[in-house]
Amino acid sequence: MKKVLSIAGSDCSGGAGIQADLKTFSAHGVFGMSVIVSIVAENTSRVIDIQDVTPDMIQKQIDAVFEDIEVDAVKIGMLSTPYCMKAVAEKLRQYKPKNIVIDPVMYAKNGCPLMNPNAVDTLIKVVIPCADILTPNIPEAEKISGMTISSMEDMEAAAKRIYEMGCRNVIVKGGHAIGNAVDVLYDGRQFYHYETYRINTKNTHGTGCTFSSAITSNLALGLPVPQAVEQAKQYVTTAIEHALSIGKGNGPTHHFYDLYRNGLQKSEVL
Numbered sequence: 001m002k003k004v005l006s007i008a009g010s011d012c013s014g015g016a017g018i019q020a021d022l023k024t025f026s027a028h029g030v031f032g033m034s035v036i037v038s039i040v041a042e043n044t045s046r047v048i049d050i051q052d053v054t055p056d057m058i059q060k061q062i063d064a065v066f067e068d069i070e071v072d073a074v075k076i077g078m079l080s081t082p083y084c085m086k087a088v089a090e091k092l093r094q095y096k097p098k099n100i101v102i103d104p105v106m107y108a109k110n111g112c113p114l115m116n117p118n119a120v121d122t123l124i125k126v127v128i129p130c131a132d133i134l135t136p137n138i139p140e141a142e143k144i145s146g147m148t149i150s151s152m153e154d155m156e157a158a159a160k161r162i163y164e165m166g167c168r169n170v171i172v173k174g175g176h177a178i179g180n181a182v183d184v185l186y187d188g189r190q191f192y193h194y195e196t197y198r199i200n201t202k203n204t205h206g207t208g209c210t211f212s213s214a215i216t217s218n219l220a221l222g223l224p225v226p227q228a229v230e231q232a233k234q235y236v237t238t239a240i241e242h243a244l245s246i247g248k249g250n251g252p253t254h255h256f257y258d259l260y261r262n263g264l265q266k267s268e269v270l
């Protein structure tokens with residue numbers, strides 16, 4: 001059994017963060033573990049408050065996992081402050097796990113900030129060089145690269161700029177664009193494009209967490225990066241197609257392994 005760790009924030013409403021990561025890991029048949037960096041009181045409509053776990057406690061959770069269990073891949077999500085970024089990066093340098101996927105979460109879908117704006121510098125200098133794959137959405141890629149993105153050429157240029165910051169692969173996700181949902185992977189040599197039609201739904205809470213956790217699972221299972229991303233794109237598309245109308249705002253993606261494998265129709269499972 002492959003073992004996969006999420007280092008991220010907790011979403012009590014279950015749609016994003018650690019909760020989405022663990023559901024995605026289970027759907028992929030890998031054993032999920034979690035290090036909680038922040039506790040977020042949030043739901044499908046809003047973020048009420050954030051309580052960060054102390055850097056010392058973050059590091060102790062990471063120690064507890066790595067001193068006991070061999071980890072096949074690590075997904076990193078919400079890191080709200082420079083302190084928790086440095087705490088996590090220090091432990092990554094110590095344990096040197098394989099397959100580090102970093103989702104540089106800055107905002108929730110409803111626009112609430114999940115990262116302190118003063119932390120962008122630390123994100124670039126300390127966190128990004130740890131990433132085997134970095135998965136920014138368009139607003140995050142704009143903040144990190146310092147450029148405006150309004151076309152596919154811009155997405156590619158931003159991916160190149162971010163790659164130069166020291167990660168091994170970058171995927172700029174197209175969920176926030178208009179038209180088809182196209183994600184662009186750059187590995188330092190070439191671009192890969194992953195395209196699906198845009199699903200007409202407001203229920204997209206947790207799409208980024210789901211996508212990055214699916215990539216992490218696929219890497220743990222031994223897929224090369226382009227195939228890991230391709231299968232994760234299929235997974236997240238299916239999870240959005242079957243997203244649930246739970247709550248008053250943006251409902252969550254749905255994790256259902258047989259849906260993923262067999263491509264069942266929504267009417268067959270609800």
Ligand SMILES: Nc1ncnc2c1ncn2[C@@H]1O[C@H](COP(=O)(O)OP(=O)(O)O)[C@@H](O)[C@H]1O
Nearest residue numbers: 137173174175176181197198199207208211236
């Ligand atoms: N409405 C949609 N239809 C199809 N795919 C989508 C839709 N919204 C997001 N995606 C896909 O979901 C994944 C996550 O992207 P995105 O929503 O941009 O991330 P984030 O949650 O970090 O903002 C990407 O593969 C993106 O293309």
Ligand SMILES: Cc1ncc(COP(=O)(O)OP(=O)(O)O)c(N)n1
Nearest residue numbers: 009016017108109205206207208209
């Ligand atoms: C605790 C926590 N972590 C991350 C997010 C952001 O999740 P993401 O999948 O990028 O998208 P939305 O959930 O914001 O649609 C979060 N909300 N909470």
